[in-house]
Amino acid sequence: MSTTGISKRRVRWHIAIFLAPAVLVYTAIMIIPLFGTLQLSLFREIDQKQIFVGLENFRTLLGDPRWSETFWNALGNNSWFFVIHMLVQNPLGILFAALLSSPRLRFSAFYRTAIFVPTILSFVIVGFAWKLILSPLWGIAPNMLDAVGLKSLFAPWLGKPEYALTTLGLISVWQFIGIPMMLIYAALLSIPDEVLEAAECDGITGMQQFWKIKLPLILPSIGIISILTFVGNFNAFDLIYTTQGALAGPNYATDILGTFLYRTFFGFQLQLGDPNMGSAIASLMFLIILAGVSIYLFGIQTRLRRYQF
Amino acid sequence: MTNKAMSTLLLASTILASVGLANAQDATLTIESWRNDDLEIWQSKIIPAFEAKHPGIKVKFTPSAPAEYNGVLNSKLDAGSAGDLITCRPFDASLALYEAGHLAPVTDLEGMKNFSSVAKSGWSTDDGSVQFCVPMASVIHGFIYNKDAFDELGLSVPATEAELFAALDKIKADGNYIPMAMGTNDQWEAATMGYQNIGPNYWKGEEGRLALISGEHKLTDEVWTKPYETLARWKDYLGDGFEAQTYPDSQNMFTLGRAAVYPAGSWEISGFNNLADFKMGAFPPPVPNAGDECYISDHTDIAIGMNAKTENAEAAKTFLNWVGSEEFASLYANALPGFFSLSDHTIAMDDPLAQEFVSWRGKCNSTIRSTYQILSRGTPNLENETWNASANVIRGSESPADAGKRLQDGLASWYAPHQ
Structure with a gap:
């Protein structure tokens, strides 16, 4: 795309025509609803009419002690949910990828498939299956622990406020660990053999080779995985809803922004839906995710060193 | 999505x-x-x-x-x-x-x-x-019990709360049955089949419900926190790991004959008739003291x-x-x-269990669930908060007095008669 030498050129219509379908579809199903939500959050229904109230909904959400308590609780839980994924899912994903890419591992295709399969399962199946596994009444978890004499370690994890969110986080990790594993695995495979051979000639092998050669080369992939995890976690809803319901029990211990949004927007049981406050929450979720992605794009990604072979 | x-x-x-x-x-x-x-x-x-x-x-x-x-x-x-x-x-x-x-x-x-x-x-x-x-249609709250289990243990139908707890103690001591089938995972069981089931006997049905709406009663009053104290005592009679027990779990537990008493709503009758292969009976929420007038939730x-x-x-x-x-x-x-x-x-009506439920209309005073009319109009929503409070109280993570205070503060934050 060099522009030197050509001062005048014809309008290149074909670019617009080729872009049009994607732009139109994307605008219709993503951009317009997004702005619709932002707009809805600036209104409030008073006497069956939508009245413009400016940022009043946001003031209620962050200023009213009850709304803000629920909001910060949900944000805090959401952050913990994200931390679990960053601390467990991604390091384990890298570990599995490193093991899988080892040429000496047998049955690697089997392991790869087995670890990846949960990713393609529906949230409903995963939530329901784990709920049954962990059920104190019919679950196999208490029996399995009993078989090795550790029954005392069993607790109704999903029903205890102090464990429920961590348990759900780990279930989600179990489901999605295949994605970082596959991305890192692909990145590891794309490292040219010459680089590794050169390293071996210099006496860098085994673990040292992983830390000094491979890891720096896959850092951009790790960055992408982190940001995907961030966006996915802060948009999460399905798993909590299918296992704990919209009230995100016990005692709101598993309430994340998605379930808080759902309860507010659509209402729950006797609570009527409030699309305006719901949109305010959705807008804040959008801003939080936007902020996170921006920090990554401008603060981190530009500083990552890339290597070309 | x-x-x-x-x-x-x-x-x-x-x-x-x-x-x-x-x-x-x-x-x-x-x-x-x-x-x-x-x-x-x-x-x-x-x-x-x-x-x-x-x-x-x-x-x-x-x-x-x-x-x-x-x-x-x-x-x-x-x-x-x-x-x-x-x-x-x-x-x-x-x-x-x-x-x-x-x-x-x-x-x-x-x-x-x-x-x-x-x-x-x-x-x-x-x-x-x-x-x-x-x-x-309306639905009536009460308790459904496993008649075979009661006969086996020689228990009679409890009329007062003391008799109910005595019966539960006996079932627990025997060890063959889980005394009561209920879980706190879905929260609404605790509120609907727990609090709204036994509560009317304390707040005297319509009298208390209307007094709460008019602002004469507060949720911190004894008649509104006492049911929570009773609920808190249920904890010892529920199954292992009741914290993670869901509503269908409770239903299955009872219809499989593993539990003796099920705090119920009458809507369970047709489902239970199809599933249970033992004889079932029902009794209205037991009154706190012998001779008290009885109240039922006929919602x-x-x-x-x-x-x-x-x-x-x-x-x-x-x-x-x-x-x-x-x-x-x-x-x-x-x-x-x-x-x-x-x-x-x-x-x-042909169904004996349904007949039993509906017969209470004759001897007890009917009321509806306390949180449904007017009081769940604002945010925080009193009904949803009651679910949460009832589950907390049964789990033992919130004291009855604290729960009452939290609900009262929430209600007073938007409902003028309580301000």
Whole structure:
């Protein structure tokens, strides 16, 4: 795309025509609803009419002690949910990828498939299956622990406020660990053999080779995985809803922004839906995710060193 | 995601509904409902009975999932694609629909004459002047017990709370049965089958409920926190890991014969009859002291109204009048034992368990759930908070006094009579 030498050129219509379908579809199903939500959050229904109230909904959400308590609780839980994924899912994903890419591992295709399969399962199946596994009444978890004499370690994890969110986080990790594993695995495979051979000639092998050669080369992939995890976690809803319901029990211990949004927007049981406050929450979720992605794009990604072979 | 899926669903149902209308030559009435469990009964019993009497009117029963019903219905009404007849939740959910102009008033319908004012209270404006749904049925709370287990252990039906706890102690000591089947995972069990079940005996039914609405009573008063103290004692009699036990878990636990007592709502009767292979009995919530007057929750639960924008208003009115008739009351009460007719007709019911439940109407005072009328209008929502508080109290993570205080503060934050 060099522009030197050509001062005048014809309008290149074909670019617009080729872009049009994607732009139109994307605008219709993503951009317009997004702005619709932002707009809805600036209104409030008073006497069956939508009245413009400016940022009043946001003031209620962050200023009213009850709304803000629920909001910060949900944000805090959401952050913990994200931390679990960053601390467990991604390091384990890298570990599995490193093991899988080892040429000496047998049955690697089997392991790869087995670890990846949960990713393609529906949230409903995963939530329901784990709920049954962990059920104190019919679950196999208490029996399995009993078989090795550790029954005392069993607790109704999903029903205890102090464990429920961590348990759900780990279930989600179990489901999605295949994605970082596959991305890192692909990145590891794309490292040219010459680089590794050169390293071996210099006496860098085994673990040292992983830390000094491979890891720096896959850092951009790790960055992408982190940001995907961030966006996915802060948009999460399905798993909590299918296992704990919209009230995100016990005692709101598993309430994340998605379930808080759902309860507010659509209402729950006797609570009527409030699309305006719901949109305010959705807008804040959008801003939080936007902020996170921006920090990554401008603060981190530009500083990552890339290597070309 | 949910939003998108929902609108697709709505679009699809709109198209299907309009196709249906275009093909039909007679008036076709579509009923919106959350009772998807009853689909079979509507199609095989209720609708044929109506259509036989009213040729020229066809009826379609199109239920959606209970948890999604309110949201789906509101979206459909706003989009103008909702059915002609709308099953009404009691109180504010339906009142809001009436006020938004979605439900037509039914005050002057012939069939409305057959209902008492208590029956109509769930679907009236606050001043009681306009009704917008025809009452269909109420549900009664109480306890269902495993008769075989009681006989085996030589227990008699408890009449007072002390007797209930004595019986539970005995069952626990015996060890063959889990004394009580309930979990706190879904939260609403704790509130609906727990707090709202035993509570009326403490706050004296309607008397306390109305005093709470008028602001004379506070939720921190003893009559409102005492039921929580009793609930807190239930903890020792529930199954292992009840914290993660869900509503279907509790149902299965009882119908498989593993538990002896089940805090229940009468809607369980038909399901339990099909599943349990032991004899069942029922007793009303035991009174705190021997000789106390007894109160039961006889909650107006389900009604049916007319979409204000329906094109088949005459046919819809015909149907609503029929809902008020003795024929419908008898059909419904016998097809769905546990949903008791709210009309003044005397209905003969065949099911012994349902007979037992309905007999309490004669000896105890009826009331409805305390949080449903007016008090769940604001944020925080008193009903939802009660779920949370009841589950917390049973789990032991919140004291009854703290729960009462939290609910009172929440209610006072938006409800003028309590400020």
